[in-house]
Amino acid sequence: xxxxxxxxxxxxxxxxxxxxxxxxxxxxxxxxxxxxxxxxxxxxxxxxxxxxxxxxxxxxxxxxxxxxxxxxxxxxxxxxxxxxxxxxxxxxxxxxxxxxxxxxxxxxxxxxxxxxxxxxxxxxxxxxxxxxxxxxxxxxxxxxxxxxxxxxxxxxxxxxxxxxxxxxxxxxxxxxxxxxxxxxxxxx
Numbered sequence: 001x002x003x004x005x006x007x008x009x010x011x012x013x014x015x016x017x018x019x020x021x022x023x024x025x026x027x028x029x030x031x032x033x034x035x036x037x038x039x040x041x042x043x044x045x046x047x048x049x050x051x052x053x054x055x056x057x058x059x060x061x062x063x064x065x066x067x068x069x070x071x072x073x074x075x076x077x078x079x080x081x082x083x084x085x086x087x088x089x090x091x092x093x094x095x096x097x098x099x100x101x102x103x104x105x106x107x108x109x110x111x112x113x114x115x116x117x118x119x120x121x122x123x124x125x126x127x128x129x130x131x132x133x134x135x136x137x138x139x140x141x142x143x144x145x146x147x148x149x150x151x152x153x154x155x156x157x158x159x160x161x162x163x164x165x166x167x168x169x170x171x172x173x174x175x176x177x178x179x180x181x182x183x184x185x186x187x188x
Contacts, residue, residue, distance in 0.1 A: 021064035044071030
């Protein structure tokens, strides 16, 4: 897998005095589920998710225009450096029970990795494995070469299954279907 620096993207940010209404508008306009609250030097101070707005503003009948990011943000923020492997991020997400980790470089926000990013990455890796196998089998030699390719694919599938187990049940089901589909093709 890639390292977290791969996810350097335009993260939606806000200041601590931004209203909950404005936070919701930013999420809606950018099609995201979280806003990272930063200081003037782009150091992450907290994160506000769409779920936070629902639970901490709407559910309590608070006025969105008067409620500030500082009032609803999660401040016990898990961050990661740009060179941190995604596998480690996945472990940290599971341990902390979070779905997003801001990426920092020298303490400043440069990106965000979400659980969905990791699922997409695993899907892309699975597709790469399938294509590598197809190229090896279809364009390669028979016999020993095919057997070595099948063994390598099996090893990679086991690694992927192990990573998928760590990701949780919602993505595990999809990964297992893909693995079984690939296995059935290997058996041909």
